[in-house]
Amino acid sequence: MTLLDTWFNNPALQKALLPAFIETIQMVGISGLATVLIGLPLGVVLFVTQRGGLGENRALNFVLSSIVVNITRSIPYAILMVALIPFTRWLVGTSLGPIAASVSLAIAAIPFFARLVETALRDVHPGKLDAAHAMGSTKMQSVTKVLIPEAMPALVASITTTVVTIVGYSAMAGLIGGGGLGRLAYNYGFQRYQVDVMVITVVILVVMVQVIQMAGDAVTKKIDHR
Template sequence: MIPLENTWFANPAIQKALLPALGETLQMVGISALVTLVIGLPLGVLLYITRPGAMSANRPLNFILSSVVVNITRSIPYAVLMLALIPFTRWLVGTSLGPIAASVSLAIASIPFFARLVETSLREVHSGKLDAAHAMGSTKLQSITKVLIPEAMPSLVASFTTTVVTLVGYSAMAGLIGGGGLGRLAYNYGFQRYQIDVMIMTVVLLVVLVQLIQWIGDAVSKAIDHR
C-alpha cells in the first residue's frame, strides 16, 4: 500500500482547498443557471412569438431583442465581457471578487445564449398544434403555456443542459479574475506553483461535473419526451 504522504492527497492544496473550490464552482454555476432560466426562457419565447409571421409579430421589438440584445452580447468573448462588467458587478453586489460577483457576468453571458436555444427549440413545435389551440379559443398566453412550451419541453431541457455545461467552462475562466472555484485553484497552484497534481485533480473534477450534468439532463429530457 502506498503511504498517504507519497500520494497526491497529501498535498495541502488538495486536502484543504479542493472541496471549498468545488463548492464555489457549484455556487457560481447554480446561481447563474437559475437566473439564466428565469430570464432566458421568457426572452427566448419573446424572440419566437415576435418574429415575422408569428402569433405576436413585432418586427421592431424582434430586431431589438434578436440583433441588439442577443447577438451583440453573444458576439463578445466571455473573457472580455467578464472584465468589462467589473464596474457593474461592483455596483450591483458591492464587490468584484468571489462566486457571487462572478455569477453576474456568468448570467449575463449565458442568458442570450440560452434564449437563442429556446427560440430554436420552440421552432421545432409543429405550427398545426398552435393553430388547433387557437381554433379551440385559446388565448395567446394559453397557447404558449399549455401548448408551445410543453410540446418543446424535451428540447428545452436539452438546451438548458447545454447552457449549464457551458457555464461550468465559463466558471473556470471567472476564477482567474477572483471568482474563486476550481479555475482559481488550478491557476494559483497548478499554474503559478507548477503543482501538476492540483491541475489534474481540478480537470478531473470539472470533467466529472460536466458528465454528471449532461447525464441528468439527458435522463430528464428522455423521461418527459412522450413523442
C-alpha cells in the same frame, strides 16, 4: 499508489479543494438559475415577436435579437467578464467571489440560452398552435399550455447544454477573482507548477459535466413522449 498518496497529501488539495468545489457549485447554481428565469422568457419573446409569430413585432424583435442577444453573444467571455467588473461591483458590492462571478456568468449565458429556447420553440409543429387557436385559446394560453409543453424535451436539453457551458465559463471566471476550481488550478496548478492540482481539478470538472449531461439526458428521455 505512492503517487496518489503524494497528491492527496498536498496541502493545497487538503485545504482548498473542497471550498473551491463549493464555490464552483455556487457560481453554476446561481448563474444557471438566473439564466433559466431570464433566458426562457426572452427566448419565448424572440419566438413570438418574429415575423409571422403569434405577436409579431419586428421592432422589438430586432432590438432583442440583433442588439441584445447577438451583440452579447459575439463578445468573448474573457473580455465580457472584465468589462462587467464595474457593473458587478455596483450590483453586488464587490467584484470578487462566486456571487460576483455569477453576474458575468449569467449575462454571458442568458443570450445563449435564449437562442436555444427560440430554436426549440420553432421545432413545435405549427398545426398544434393552429388547433389551439381554433379551440379559442388566447395567445398566452397557446404559449403556456401548448408551445412550451410541446417543446419541453428540447428545452430541457437546452438547459443541460447551457449549464455545461456555464461550468466551463466558471473556470475562466476564477482567473479574475471568482474563486472556484478555476482559481485553484491557476494559483497552484499553473503558477506553482503543481501538476497534481491541475489534474485533479480537470478530473472534477469533467465529472461534473458528465453528471450534468447524464442527468439532463435522463430527464429529456423521460418527458419525451414522441
